[in-house]
Amino acid sequence: MKTTVFEERSGGITISRVIRDYEYNMASRHFHEEYEIYYLLEGERYYFIDHSTHLVRNGSLVFINKNQVHKTSPVAGSSYHDRILIQLNSKQSDLVFTNPDFSLEEFFAEHSGVIRLDMDQQKYVEKLIYDMVREIREGQEGCRLMSGMRLMELLIYAARCLRQNDPYPVPAMLQTEKYLKVQEIADYISENYRSAGSLEEIAGRFFISKSYLSRIFKEVTGFTVNEYLNIRRIMKAKQLLSTPEPNVTAISEMLGYENVSYFERVFKKYAHTTPLRFRRQVLEDKKQLTERMGQSIITNKC
Known part of the structure; x- marks a missing residue:
């Protein structure tokens, strides 16, 4: 069964949380003009990116560059998974896409792939994501600016985690x-x-x-x-x-x-x-x- 917990959109940002408890395979031929941030709350997934397969576990962030070939598939015996997906459409006007001091193109060119977070980092990332969802959902004054700022903070924080954390071990199956x-x-x-x-x-x-x-x-x-x-x-x-x-x-x-x-x-x-x-x-x-x-x-x- 598929359960959509939420799906919010604002200023080129789409955030959704989906829970699946069956063996879900993403459709083939999957590449597109949007940037993606995939965060796995629970479960395990295989994630094929460009020309390598990664085992993604709960607490992992995955960054997908626009037009980057990617596909998720189930891990045997682990069909249940709960994920958050953030899609960024740079064609739409928003702070994060037009800020002269921050380039999405450069960020995703340098940071595409999988980042494994520790417990404290997971809590901080989840707080930023849910702050974005709340800002979009409540629609108060300056909500697009606030959600864009949270997104930029998430990207910068993830880049810091990538530099600080130990390299993600490659599971034996993928070797x-x-x-x-x-x-x-x-x-x-x-x-x-x-x-x-x-x-x-x-x-x-x-x-x-x-x-x-x-x-x-x-x-x-x-x-x-x-x-x-x-x-x-x-x-x-x-x-x-x-x-x-x-x-x-x-x-x-x-x-x-x-x-x-x-x-x-x-x-x-x-x-x-x-x-x-x-x-x-x-x-x-x-x-x-x-x-x-x-x-x-x-x-x-x-």
């Missing part, structure tokens, strides 16, 4: 031959997305059969090899489309696609829009964000 082999293959695809080759070629490079490669890659990551390769290519395409040049045909060739029509179909499948529309939207968003910078944004309504 098995299967997990290590999949991580090696995912690393290879991430670095060689333009010329990775066919499933047969990748399997041959790592001295395993196609069927075994297909099975273990799907089991560990939640993606097929071809899905993961295309996602990596489309992530790079989004980066290239965030500037006026090069043109779509050139980008298609740079990513290893044989023709631009096929590239456009794959891009639309994963990005839900065409390359040209994506470029226009990104450039317009950048223009609007630039216009907002330097302005003090305080509103009385959430």
Whole structure:
């Protein structure tokens, strides 16, 4: 059963708490333009991020950069979990997105991954989160500013915890031959997305059969090899489309696609829009964000 304890929205921030007591698998092909902060209150989950699998236990914070491939899956014998998810949409105006002294892009580039908190740190993080929820829910004067300030405090505090805490130990299960082999293959695809080759070629490079490669890659990551390769290519395409040049045909060739029509179909499948529309939207968003910078944004309504 799924229970939504709360879901609050304000100024580009969405906070939700959901409890599930069944074996929930996040949908495949999961990457998007929002930043995410995942906090596990109870339970255990596997969290695949980019090309590595992490065991996330209660009291862990997970930071997901925008357009970062990620997927959660259940741990055997531990289907129950209680989590809080904070999603940040930088297209919407708010203090945390327009403050010239704080960059979400830089923060998530430096701090994506899993942070394990001790008991005192957990209490402090939970207080900050529930303060944000209360501010949004009550909707008093300056609530967007207050919730944004709590969010910035949470991010800065988490960065300090990451520097202070001992490294998170890697569970023995994630050091098995299967997990290590999949991580090696995912690393290879991430670095060689333009010329990775066919499933047969990748399997041959790592001295395993196609069927075994297909099975273990799907089991560990939640993606097929071809899905993961295309996602990596489309992530790079989004980066290239965030500037006026090069043109779509050139980008298609740079990513290893044989023709631009096929590239456009794959891009639309994963990005839900065409390359040209994506470029226009990104450039317009950048223009609007630039216009907002330097302005003090305080509103009385959430």
